[in-house]
Amino acid sequence: MNIGISRLSNGLTIVTDPMPQLESAALGVWVNCGARNESRPLMGVSHMLEHMAFKGTERRSARGIAEEIETVGGFLNAYTGREQTAFHAQVLKADVPLALDILADILTHPTFDQTELERERQVVLQEIGQARDTPDDVIFDHLQATIYPHQPMGWPILGEDDTVAGFSRGDLQSYMAGNYRAGSMVVVASGAVDHEMVVRLCEEKFSSLPPGTTPTPATAQWIGGESRVADDLEQAHMTFAFPGLCHTDPDIYALQVYTMALGGGMSSRLFQEVREKRGLCYTISAMAQSATDGGVVAIYTGTGEQEAREIAPVVAGEMAALASQPGEAEITRARAQLKSALLMGLERPANRAEQLASQLLTHGRIVDVGEQIAKLGEVDAAAIRRVGERLMATERPAMASLGPVGKLESFGTFAARFGGTVAMRAAE
Amino acid sequence: MNIGISRLSNGLTIVTDPMPQLESAALGVWVNCGARNESRPLMGVSHMLEHMAFKGTERRSARGIAEEIETVGGFLNAYTGREQTAFHAQVLKADVPLALDILADILTHPTFDQTELERERQVVLQEIGQARDTPDDVIFDHLQATIYPHQPMGWPILGEDDTVAGFSRGDLQSYMAGNYRAGSMVVVASGAVDHEMVVRLCEEKFSSLPPGTTPTPATAQWIGGESRVADDLEQAHMTFAFPGLCHTDPDIYALQVYTMALGGGMSSRLFQEVREKRGLCYTISAMAQSATDGGVVAIYTGTGEQEAREIAPVVAGEMAALASQPGEAEITRARAQLKSALLMGLERPANRAEQLASQLLTHGRIVDVGEQIAKLGEVDAAAIRRVGERLMATERPAMASLGPVGKLESFGTFAARFGGTVAMRAAE
Numbered sequence: 001m002n003i004g005i006s007r008l009s010n011g012l013t014i015v016t017d018p019m020p021q022l023e024s025a026a027l028g029v030w031v032n033c034g035a036r037n038e039s040r041p042l043m044g045v046s047h048m049l050e051h052m053a054f055k056g057t058e059r060r061s062a063r064g065i066a067e068e069i070e071t072v073g074g075f076l077n078a079y080t081g082r083e084q085t086a087f088h089a090q091v092l093k094a095d096v097p098l099a100l101d102i103l104a105d106i107l108t109h110p111t112f113d114q115t116e117l118e119r120e121r122q123v124v125l126q127e128i129g130q131a132r133d134t135p136d137d138v139i140f141d142h143l144q145a146t147i148y149p150h151q152p153m154g155w156p157i158l159g160e161d162d163t164v165a166g167f168s169r170g171d172l173q174s175y176m177a178g179n180y181r182a183g184s185m186v187v188v189a190s191g192a193v194d195h196e197m198v199v200r201l202c203e204e205k206f207s208s209l210p211p212g213t214t215p216t217p218a219t220a221q222w223i224g225g226e227s228r229v230a231d232d233l234e235q236a237h238m239t240f241a242f243p244g245l246c247h248t249d250p251d252i253y254a255l256q257v258y259t260m261a262l263g264g265g266m267s268s269r270l271f272q273e274v275r276e277k278r279g280l281c282y283t284i285s286a287m288a289q290s291a292t293d294g295g296v297v298a299i300y301t302g303t304g305e306q307e308a309r310e311i312a313p314v315v316a317g318e319m320a321a322l323a324s325q326p327g328e329a330e331i332t333r334a335r336a337q338l339k340s341a342l343l344m345g346l347e348r349p350a351n352r353a354e355q356l357a358s359q360l361l362t363h364g365r366i367v368d369v370g371e372q373i374a375k376l377g378e379v380d381a382a383a384i385r386r387v388g389e390r391l392m393a394t395e396r397p398a399m400a401s402l403g404p405v406g407k408l409e410s411f412g413t414f415a416a417r418f419g420g421t422v423a424m425r426a427a428e
Numbered sequence: 429m430n431i432g433i434s435r436l437s438n439g440l441t442i443v444t445d446p447m448p449q450l451e452s453a454a455l456g457v458w459v460n461c462g463a464r465n466e467s468r469p470l471m472g473v474s475h476m477l478e479h480m481a482f483k484g485t486e487r488r489s490a491r492g493i494a495e496e497i498e499t500v501g502g503f504l505n506a507y508t509g510r511e512q513t514a515f516h517a518q519v520l521k522a523d524v525p526l527a528l529d530i531l532a533d534i535l536t537h538p539t540f541d542q543t544e545l546e547r548e549r550q551v552v553l554q555e556i557g558q559a560r561d562t563p564d565d566v567i568f569d570h571l572q573a574t575i576y577p578h579q580p581m582g583w584p585i586l587g588e589d590d591t592v593a594g595f596s597r598g599d600l601q602s603y604m605a606g607n608y609r610a611g612s613m614v615v616v617a618s619g620a621v622d623h624e625m626v627v628r629l630c631e632e633k634f635s636s637l638p639p640g641t642t643p644t645p646a647t648a649q650w651i652g653g654e655s656r657v658a659d660d661l662e663q664a665h666m667t668f669a670f671p672g673l674c675h676t677d678p679d680i681y682a683l684q685v686y687t688m689a690l691g692g693g694m695s696s697r698l699f700q701e702v703r704e705k706r707g708l709c710y711t712i713s714a715m716a717q718s719a720t721d722g723g724v725v726a727i728y729t730g731t732g733e734q735e736a737r738e739i740a741p742v743v744a745g746e747m748a749a750l751a752s753q754p755g756e757a758e759i760t761r762a763r764a765q766l767k768s769a770l771l772m773g774l775e776r777p778a779n780r781a782e783q784l785a786s787q788l789l790t791h792g793r794i795v796d797v798g799e800q801i802a803k804l805g806e807v808d809a810a811a812i813r814r815v816g817e818r819l820m821a822t823e824r825p826a827m828a829s830l831g832p833v834g835k836l837e838s839f840g841t842f843a844a845r846f847g848g849t850v851a852m853r854a855a856e
């Protein structure tokens with residue numbers, strides 16, 4: 001990798017990551033602002049802003065934006081997270097200047113037209129309806145709300161019907177003015193790109209972004225507990241969650257290895273025990289998500305009404321077993337899986353751009369691939385026991401379930417499987 | 429591209445597609461056999477076989493297969509379609525021989541162990557449950573059954589609860605013996621691969637595959653009609669379908685351009701009219717699927733109960749407008765989108781391997797990228813009118829809906845918007 005970094009006088013960081021063999025480029029603007037930066041009445045405004053950016057600028061209509069990028073066969077898209085919002089494009093080599101021009105235009109001169117806003121509200125309400133119809137999507141909103149109740153970190157990214165109905169044009173404008181600050185934004189371009197050209201174009205087009213940084217949101221407080229929604233679905237959809245680690249925690253690599261060994265692939269403990277040995281589910285997976293001030297380790301599965309009874313004790317049992325007696329083979333395997341996912345990810349420009357942006361916004365620097373691989377290589381059984389013990393020590397986990405979930409054990413029974421040390425529990 | 433093709437004496441085709449700049453490879457075995465090759469009592473057996481191939485061989489246990497590939501950080505997966513089944517892997521360069529060895533082993537010496545089969549039945553029943561809980565997944569099964577009722581082409585790929593409960597070990601063995609014939613199978617490896625090495629390994633490992641070809645399934649008959657399932661969902665999920673074109677139809681490129689212009693991106697007619705102008709939905713898209721003996725052009729969207737009333741006339745109206753007066757700009761744009769999707773797809777080995785396999789199984793040859801781009805470039809307004817007229821002439825379209833769909837217009841009303849020629853309708 002031959003990464004170039006420049007900074008404009010307003011604080012905007014520009015990163016280029018040339019892949020000379022490619023004919024296309026992936027580029028985008030990442031903003032260090034997302035749903036957790038919202039106040040209660042503005043729940044969902046980050047996501048609405050993301051939608052409205054595409055709805056016209058001083059120079060371009062909404063239809064014009066769509067037509068212009070697609071006329072050159074480009075793709076333009078965006079997403080909103082809890083801590084970041086991204087606007088990104090994928091284009092052929094010759095169209096990098098056009099993509100940068102459109103991205104800059106929608107972020108520096110959006111009009112947030114009132115008629116477009118009224119229409120887009122309806123679109124977002126349909127998006128919320130679609131999410132509600134997808135159990136393995138909506139259950140993660142329930143889980144997040146259970147972990148962080150009455151806090152921005154626990155709110156649904158899309159907002160709720162009443163807040164989406166209430167946003168005004170002024171709300172969008174002042175939210176953008178307050179949060180979309182050049183010092184908290186990065187432009188990243190991977191693939192068929194040239195550093196000098198990208199920097200020159202960014203100087204021309206992004207210099208009007210206001211300086212300064214996005215205000216830091218309040219620290220999230222893990223509360224935990226249960227959400228259980230009985231519903232007429234085929235499967236009992238279940239998630240279980242435990243406090244994870246923030247981006248910069250030194251044990252973050254160990255937690256990745258633990259989570260991979262627990263439920264990251266076909267050979268993982270949960271896949272082998274729940275699907276392969278017991279035949280209880282089609283999907284089971286564990287994931288570790290990190291934020292600035294904490295993180296979440298979550299497990300998702302879906303099973304039948306009767307089978308739901310078996311799941312929670314098995315999840316707790318495998319977590320405890322991995323925390324107390326991690327095997328050398330499973331650690332080696334999980335490290336290899338993470339390493340090859342990292343290397344294969346380097347072959348895709350969109351993936352590289354996203355990784356680079358995330359590193360800059362969360363670590364303030366590019367984390368070299370060699371460094372990542374070395375850190376993964378250092379994860380040993382002691383580190384796995386350390387992060388595993390920490391998860392097992394959770395006094396108050398979180399649990400969200402949806403569907404025919406009457407047979408799932410009570411939250412109290414589940415929570416009692418955690419807390420204290422593994423040694424204490426073994427001695428009981 | 430520097431593609432190598434060899435053929436073993438049993439008829440197995442081996443294709444390599446080296447991408448010298450890569451450190452990883454995507455490789456797999458594609459079989460010209462899928463759900464439409466099944467008899468009624470064996471509905472779902474192709475998919476069950478795909479699952480059971482991973483459940484142990486004479487040399488490897490199910491767990492051994494998972495552990496062996498993941499120990500080198502590789503990914504192993506499979507999927508079943510209506511005409512094809514694929515078993516594929518992604519590994520780092522050095523592990524190509526291991527991946528080929530595992531793929532060959534599971535396809536030449538699977539044991540289909542009885543205990544594993546009983547357990548895997550439960551896993552597949554859970555997979556069916558999960559699909560039923562996902563409206564924008566299950567609705568396509570309803571649509572397919574409506575288009576091709578009482579025919580293998582219309583059956584759900586996963587099978588149904590009663591057929592999945594009934595498969596015996598012998599069923600799997602005889603289905604495999606009859607259909608997994610070397611002359612109807614291709615091995616494709618893209619990325620960090622070497623032709624001579626891949627061919628040598630395939631000779632060693634795949635020579636025991638039986639010669640011959642998969643029996644050709646019965647021709648599918650488009651019947652069409654309606655499936656309407658009232659259900660307590662947030663959105664009215666709707667699909668509309670029309671007879672498309674088979675893989676080898678000379679108008680296949682024109683149909684791709686038509687479908688892209690109709691509902692392929694943000695600038696497409698349906699996206700602009702239904703989402704951007706009317707704010708009725710979050711998702712609307714049109715897709716063209718091809719098979720050996722026909723195809724399906726389908727449109728999917730989800731909207732609210734009241735809004736469902738508006739959808740069908742708008743879909744029919746945009747289809748007619750595009751068929752009668754296609755704009756030069758929208759044709760140019762759709763061609764550019766298809767061309768750049770094709771070029772960007774070439775940058776990913778998994779995508780290349782899949783494309784090459786599909787071309788060999790459906791055309792019997794590699795279709796050069798230059799040829800594809802030239803054919804796309806030839807699509808003009810006359811070709812769009814021709815394929816559009818053909819869709820509009822549909823005497824009996826198909827419609828599947830799910831959710832609060834009481835306001836969706838009747839099938840009779842919708843079908844009456846089609847049939848005859850555009851000129852006839854204009855004269856009415």
